[in-house]
Amino acid sequence: MDLESYWGSLCPAGKSAFADRANSSVMYVGHVVRGAKKASSIEFLLRLAEASQGAITVEELRPDLFGRNQAGRRRARMLRNDVSINSTAAAKTPEVPA
Secondary structure: OOHHHHHHHOOHHHHHHHHHHOOOOHHHHHHHHHOOOOOOOHHHHHHHHHHOOOOOOHHHHOOOOOOOOHHHHHHHHHHHHHHHHHHHHHHHOOOOOO
């Protein structure tokens, strides 16, 4: 499913919940859906894909970067692994008091 179809299938409360899960705003996601903004940040692409809970993928969001060929799938897999490793490490890093 593409982002526009997914977004259109959501009620206003669903759009708000989706944007919250993607750590974004309804307005910004709406701009991305309409094409006024491009989802160029890799982290943002992953957040959108994860927030959709499997309904959309990074390959569908940016086929120019993560096409359906073998190289594109490999890039997407490496990206997911890298981001999950970095977010896990950041979550485990203790905060230093100021």
